Amino acid sequence: MLSPLKLLGSISVIFFYLYDTPPALADNLLLKNGDRLSGSIISFSDGLCIFDTHYGSAVRVPTTDILAIGSNTPYTLLFASGEKATGQLKATTDNRTLLESATFGTTPVDVSQIVSLARFRPSGPLMQENTKAGASDHRYGEDQPAQPPLDFLTGSTVLLPPGEHELDLGLAYKQSRIQYGLPQAGHFQRSSYSARQLELRPTLRTGLQRHLEAYLSLPLTYSHVQDISGNEFVRKADAWRLADIALGVQYQIVEEDADTPAIALSLDINIPTGQKRYNDVFNSWKDPLNNGSGHWSLTPGIAFVRSTDPAILFGGVGYQYSFARTLDGYHIKPGWVLKGYAGVGFALNERLSLGGRLSYAYSANLRADHQTIHGSDADPLELSFSAAYRLSEDWVVSPEISLGLNDEAGPAALSTHFKRRFN
Structure with missing residues (x-):
């Protein structure tokens, strides 16, 4: 590790x-x-x-x-x-x-x-x-047990020793808007469609034993959607809801040495506690209110970490399998998802680190009422940048921006994580 x-x-x-x-x-x-x-x-x-x-x-x-x-x-x-x-x-x-x-x-x-x-x-x-x-030979950080905040490695390797816990208070925001003028309805009138989502995602991670840690995430979202066809017709909807609960474990099977990188295995479980609706054509404008997948899923994965001073290379692949379920009267079986990522990070000093990651996934066609829906596959590509700054011995703040590189990746998202470690 x-x-x-x-x-x-x-x-x-x-x-x-x-x-x-x-x-x-x-x-x-x-x-x-x-x-x-x-x-x-x-x-x-x-x-x-x-x-x-x-x-x-x-x-x-x-x-x-x-x-x-x-x-x-x-x-x-x-x-x-x-x-x-x-x-x-x-x-x-x-x-x-x-x-x-x-x-x-x-x-x-x-x-x-x-x-x-x-x-x-x-x-x-x-x-x-x-x-x-007045010890003149004291240097800043010389006797401090503080370590560089390596938040960009979360999910890629085991970071917590046995008996140590981390509370991650994550806050994320994303929005999208489509807007154009309506000259036939008046010079100032607009037609627009906008969707916004604010997510609070508290996550608890714990070191169970050496090379083994687990996590539990309980996200809560506020979603707002507004559809405007002019001043005479405005419709909107919003909702506070619990999103999908996620939990998982990660086990490091290989420690890094001069010849091999650190290698870790993971298993993530998604519990469909969020909302998932397959709206008809007249209510499809409410689709952004969905904040869950609607299906139980298992995602085994493998990740590596390699230090090559002054950089740290990391990456991984995973396979997501979702279970079929009946929703809105349809028997739905989501397609399998193969996803991977690669990134690089830099620990600049004992307080500050920077990281970047490129993520790609391919989702196969879903099946509705036992029929394959061709064209429902997707391959989102996303690029994210993050920083982590140690506020004190126990607290770390980590802002992040994620940019969708194609239409299927969705809009840009801003997030900030406040993390506290304790025994």
């Missing part, structure tokens, strides 16, 4: 060499082949340690190759069991690792069970005294 700590490590190496005075050598690694490394742990997460020796580029060490760790810097440790501890790691003469913690005392730890290390930043009176003393 491509971890935020790994990317922060790559960026931090560049900043370390921009300063005249390098940080003190505080960390030591003993490898299983007998090698010893002295320097600084930049990141330690999900099977990969990025270690700065100050003699060149950072060294990438698989955590499975590490026998023991020693440091005079306090770290917060996350174990594979989901437990956390804070303290200093000490390497013994018999190549064991001890954790010296105010809570647990001196305890031996198994390095192979450590999922991640984050440099501990103290708070309270002690931190205030150090600030007043």
Whole structure:
């Protein structure tokens, strides 16, 4: 898995060499082949340690190759069991690792069970005294456990460790309008048709265990449609409704290393709680009030993530199967959908990241009353751009714009996500 700590490590190496005075050598690694490394742990997460020796580029060490760790810097440790501890790691003469913690005392730890290390930043009176003393060698972000917000990777890999949760408050808006003049009815009169939709999509994601996370999304929409044939004839309709509930799981089967990308499998389920009407010709102007598919569906998928400094490449494919259902007196069987996407993202620093994605899907013809409706297939093409900014240690804001590149992709959409992580 491509971890935020790994990317922060790559960026931090560049900043370390921009300063005249390098940080003190505080960390030591003993490898299983007998090698010893002295320097600084930049990141330690999900099977990969990025270690700065100050003699060149950072060294990438698989955590499975590490026998023991020693440091005079306090770290917060996350174990594979989901437990956390804070303290200093000490390497013994018999190549064991001890954790010296105010809570647990001196305890031996198994390095192979450590999922991640984050440099501990103290708070309270002690931190205030150090600030007043004025440590001139303190650099912005050096001791912060903050990680780059990699929101553009959501859905492409597992981002949450065990026991951590994320609440995503998404807000999206899209609209379309067709308008032309009516000279025969008066110079100022217009004929127009407009549709608008505002969607609030709260989503809860949770890390179930290492390499496994799940999500549940409960969207609510406000839809408004207005059909104007002139001042003498105006009709409109609007509605607040619950849209389709979505839930799913994602499991990372391959961790990224020097030769292979991170690979994750996913399964998404759509529950038809939204409205879906097949209106007759006289009421077809109300079609934009639909905010659901009307059908249960399953979508298995596979996605990859690959880091190629300074960029992160990601993409995936999925196959959606929808179940038949009787709606408005018709027996409807939607066509299968094959969809894929590819994108690139950049973590500019520990607070800001940018991403772009190109998405394509092909939807086969639907069947109505057991008859194939030719020409009902579609292949929307969409391009989206997003940014993510860390407001604080727990909150991230992520605006996004999606542009339909053909008629079947629909109008442009603006969205903003406010995300908060908690244990």
